[in-house]
Amino acid sequence: MARNGAVSWRSWRTEKIDGFDLSPSDTEEVHVLAVDDSHVDRKVIERLLRISSCKVTAVDSGRRALQFLGLDEEKGSNDFEGLKVDLIITDYCMPGMTGYELLKKIKESSAFREIPVVIMSSENVLARIDRCLEEGAEDFIVKPVKLSDVKRIKDYTTREFRVGGRGINKRKSRESCDISSSPPSILSSSPISSSSSPSSQSPSLSPSTLSATAPSSPSSLDSPTRRLKMTSSE
């Protein structure tokens, strides 16, 4: 099931990324890096993730997140410490480095740009959501975070979603119900079927071809704004 997908996706990553010792220890559990300056929120997100069978590392700033990943300029970019990270979930409003700035730094990094990044915010601002999605965030969760949100984002690490296209489960308000993802064909023009195993993917068909961070402007079908307009009830 999803488990097999996770393991084979990781071994594809191992082949692709040179020079990084991706430890084979316990590749079954998803490891999430959670970033939030609020102590209360860190505790809650940690519990939500653990109850969803994820390993969690919770840090209180973007800077610490980058340090953990080994991207902090002062520490040197190849200083990879700690466990491999499968997903990053970060608050948007943080002193120092915002979640958006953290997102950009991660997407600019050749080593880490493929890690799915989810943004959380207490503010349901369409322009903000758009900006984050365009920068390559997988999803945007409006706080307070619930178990159903965590269950959904966990899918980003185990499903071959990058092949089949991104889901459009974007929460826009506390009241709005989850919008189930539309068929991949709306978002992705990739010929790769969602059931193909990652090992048959050519590394050149990296997720960036499907991501909105490509330098050329996204096609109208791919536009996050269009997706949101399709589903927005505002």
Added chain:
Amino acid sequence: MDLVQLQRQLVEYRTSLYHEGFLDEQFTQLQELQDENNPDFVVEVVSLFFEDSERLLNELTKALEQQNIDFKKVDAHVHQLKGSSSSIGAQRVQRICIAFRNYCEEQNVQGCLKCLQQVKNEYSLVKTKLEFMFQLEQQILTAGGSIPMQ
């Protein structure tokens, strides 16, 4: 009071907190995250909320006492308080914070001072009520019973 009475009292008390708007469904969500392996989760999160809130309320008081009020700073503190109260389901505190932020945006000193007082009151109320509720829970556990869910 015997165990059954205690349990009934707890359920009634907790229900009233929801009806009166002190708590919302996010609090329920937190309770659902608690289990035998993490029996103190809710108390721990709420304790963090108390710590955070007290710090923020102090900061807000100081900031609003200044000759030249830094509204951005005030707003930043209120934003944090709004966030943490939302995360534990302390609805009435959260709602005052929303009004508070509007006054910050308008740079309305009187409005801010009024909201500060209101938020202190609401915080004090919800703290007292949650502590009482936790006490009831502890009494039930000490009496050998289990905490009834709604």
